[in-house]
Amino acid sequence: MLIDGLQCGHFTRETFEELRRGGVTCVTITAGFWEGTMESLDALARWRELIRENQDLVVLATTAADIERAAASNRTALLIGYQNSNLFEGRIRFVELFAELGVRVVQLTYNNQNELAGSCYETEDSGLARFGxxxxxxxxxxGMLVDLSHVGNRSTLEAVKHSKKPVAITHANADSLFAHKRNKTDDVLKALADNGGVIGCATYRNITGDYYCSTPKAWAEMVARTVEIAGIDHVAIGTDRSHNFAKPDYDWMRQGRWTxxxxxxxxxAARPGKVPPADWFKEVGNLNLIPGGLAEVGFSPEEVAKITAGNWLRVYREVFGG
Structure with missing residues (x-):
């Protein structure tokens, strides 16, 4: 099994076929970034239609058991996620409503501070708010997984400590391995491990770096060093791969309606637009190169199984049930 903790973009039947060629068991998709409630409902409805139209390739998953059934039927399970909490529009009761509609992963903040917590790009991270x-x-x-990928380090640490269930950093890396505001400090990763959570190591070049993007083995070296920080039970895959994005999509992701x-x-400014994917990850199906890369740097078959799927499944089971 192979589980990717986050991808985004415009998925098509061709994308789903590529996921199947790569042997991908489950992917958390991004249904929104800055959108409010109504737009988020529209996106959710479109996703449900897309899944129904391609049910020979993919299936909507809301539990760990759904993911296992998808694998048994040779299909890819899709978890619905949002990279911001704007879909709730400040209404605590909407969390349950979206959960009942099948949403399973929500990031507390995206690139700006909001009423829940501070973002990784703010000059000062205000920490987790009362509403957060x-x-x-x-x-x-x-039964909704708390995602802390774009959340500031102080807010992330406070959220990890507050949550009674495992949380996730679905798509980021260790800041000590590649310094970037989007990446997480070692104290955060150790707290994540104490919480029982998981970090999905990313392949996005801007937060991974050219060396770790060069070969499956080089990327696996980064994973191995992350395991040294957080432990073998708390590291997984979260590529942050985007599909069929053009400049208007990147402008929306970065600028939204706020500027x-x-x-x-x-x-x-030196790298303003779309960056090339990792050298070894030219096609989505190249995800099937990851197990070999992990084995090449010394992970045992049991450890490879944890990183590629087992750690995500454990967290999903504890959070979603099933």
Whole structure:
């Protein structure tokens, strides 16, 4: 089995076929970034239609058992996720409603501070707000995984400590291995391990670096060093792969409706637009190169199984049930 903790973009039947060629068991998709409730409902409805139209290749998953059944039927399970909490629009009761509609992963903040917590790009991270604690409690209760990938380090640490269930950093890396505001400090990763959570190691070049993007073995070296920090039970895959994105999509991701100016997100003025994928990850199906890379740097078959699927399945089972 092979589970990817986060991808985004415009998925098509061709994308689903590529996932099947890569032997991908489950992917958390991104249904939104800055959208409010109504737009998020529209996105959710479109995703449900897309899944229904391609049910020979993919299936909507809401439990760990759904993922296992998808694997048994030779299909890829899709978990519905959002990279911001704007879909709730400040209404605590909406957490349960979206959970009942099949949403299983929500990031507390995206690239800006909001009423829940601080973002990784703010000059000062304000920490977890009162409303953020309420939302985490409700997500714990209703079976929704708390994602902390774009959340500031202070807010992440406070969220990890507050949550009664495992949380996730679905798509980031260790800051000590590649320094970037989007990546997480060692103290955060150790706290994540204490919580029982998981970090999905990313392949996105801006937060991974050219060396770790060069070969499956080089990327696996980064994974191995992350395991040294967080432990073998708390490291997995979260590529942050995007599909069929063009400049308007990147502008929306980075600038939303909150600025008239230019924002580079995880990029920079030197690297303003779309960056090339990892050298070894030209096609989605190349995900099947990961087990070999992990074995090449010394992971045992049992450890490879944990990193490629087992750690995510454990967290999903504890959070979603099934």
């Amino acid at each position: 604690r309420e939302v985490i409690d409700e997500m714990n209760r209703t 008239r100016g230019i924002d580079y997100g995880a990029g920079s």
